[in-house]
Amino acid sequence: MHNPRFSRLDDQTPRGVRLNWPRAASFAILGLVLVWLIVSRSFVAYLAATAPEAALLLRPGDPTALIGLADQEFNANDKDKREKPEKSSAGARSLSRLQEQVETALAADPLNARAYRLLGQLAEAEGDASRTAKLMQTAARLSLNETIAVEWMMRKSFANEDYPATAFYADALLRTRPQLMDYASPILGRMAENKDAKREIEKLLAADPPWRSQFFAALGKAITDARTPLELFLSLKDTAAPPTPADVHAYLAFLFQHKLYDFAYYVWLQFLPPEQLGSAGFLFNGGFESKPSGALFDWTMPQGKGVIVDIAPRPEASDKRALFLEFGQGRVDFPGVYQTTVLPPGAYRLKGSFKGEIIGPRGMQWSISCVGGAAIGASQMFLGSYPVWRDFEFDFVVPETGCRAQSARLALAARSASEQLVSGSIWFDELSISRQPAEPTK
Template structure:
């Protein structure tokens, strides 16, 4: 039965009061719904990448979870089985089921690059070459982060002799996955040795991509002709991004490692600055006026225990610099100062100047040895006190066989651990090697 008193009270309630109460409540409910949607979807998105089965329990049909699940199942299997799947009804059903999962995901997310890549892999497993190519190309076009698709397109483009496309996909692969150099360098190396393709490599390297140095370092293992890197270096020489010194030194070291000594020396000379090329002799930078470049044909100055190796200004000679070794009051252990030389067979004289004070059982000594072989000449031992500059010299003979390259070395002439206790300091400067006239035949 209607109570008129309550009707009067309702009629007397201000309309604004009801509105002020309902509006915050509505916003609060809407906010809770939005928070739930955001949290639930974010959580499902997280699970889709890490635990796709759990994501599908919360949101059946989630496209990311479907693709991740199919990807894990297909690519977690043995690689050989993926490339040559078993011809059985069970294998066919498995591939068909995975394809249904991925196609369901694509229906909800038609721009999913990973889905296209996975369909491409499934098509390849079924032997459908045409469909594989279309799907892999679509995946790579949608995302260059689809590494499998990009690597597949690189190989396919090279097989089709489409060298601009090969270079494009190789660049994309190495920019996104620089750790996959072993996959790209064999193909790029073959392009560098192909007269129809090398121009594409030269253009690619001239752009100085971030992976260039790593590629040049790996190139030696991807070529059949040791001259190939030199051709690339020469093509880059006059560009705005010429080869870095470290790249050249690595190539020279590679050639020396393979005993291509004369060619390594030629490569090094080819890239010397003109002013250094004019003064290059049998021994390089003997006055220590230029900072060692790191090349095997320049000075190597490794540090060691108990010694500081430096190139310093001569106190009495203004801007002139010289080699300085300073020893502490402890056992000395270091590899020695070295330089690789390429002296033709014949007689030579090594000479220079020194001063300093060396105290110990044994002193310092210069020597020339065949690279990896026996000594062919050695200086006096520098031991004692020499307060003023003095000259020194010794003769050497490079044999006609077994000595195509040599090593000039300054080291402590210690024969045992007890003879490594040395103190003091010593300077060397104006070092050179000159050819000696052949003795007349009798």
């Protein structure tokens, strides 16, 4: 039965905008197809990178999945000790099959850097050096994220004595994969010791790449001459990116590890600010006027438990600074304040001044010890009340052998846990070490 209500609505609908149900249905179906294509292709693209076999089930012939599958097969870890493909006729057939698979994918995706890199690996497995080089170079040119290709080009460039290219590929490798420093540092270290290649390393380091400090930390294992890092440091000293204190400190630690104490001291002097060179006597910064750098030949002042260690203005002369220690109530864990020295064999005297009050079973004490050896001199024990500045001194002798480096240390002279119960505060200043005339031979 005709409904006049719907007739009126139909009559009022403007011409040209009436709903065309067949067309609307077509657009809806098309939209669903487009949504499916977008979702499915995105999903396949995800699977191609993570699970290529599953991606191929959804879209057979997907080039990314084909390449990923071939890459997994060729570069899989040989955990079960299977024979590598290139060592048997079956392996040769496997290489051929993988090559066809990758080339099929490459035809569909001709700019795929991973495909060129994998073809390069396959060519190398077959012993085709010329084809390997071309394919690896193409892979690296298309993407510097192709780590295997970039690392291969770095090694090949170095073997060909193409040092600018070696530096370029080493930089690319370490910018994209800084964790692969162990692969690059041996080559960069050899370049640093090669007079024809060293300039390329210097230019590269002067640009201050993000991996530079990591390289300096690893350099000790990659060189044959302990002077090599110093030469690199000196080439950077007057650039916009000189070596950092951390770089120099790591190098000093390397030299100390190899007991090159005199050379370490020489290196340290090279990077002292000009205004501090005047303080570089037998004992550095004995007046505590500059903030300790933490270097081996400067004061090291670790904080302990129950003690405050600081360099502060002197109470009676704020324009002067001194070492200040304040102990709380209870047991103290004090690592000490110390500095490394490199004194030639002979007789010496350490002088200084102090004031303060220390209450406890044992007090503070300065000593000089051979690095890795026994003490060769010690001061009085600072215990009790000393309200005004007083001088102190003690003599010591650096032996002819076994004591090429020494440690000047302030420590709590406690011999047991009960003797670590200390309170009070104490100041030290004007420390110096001077050479003493040798005693006449009897």
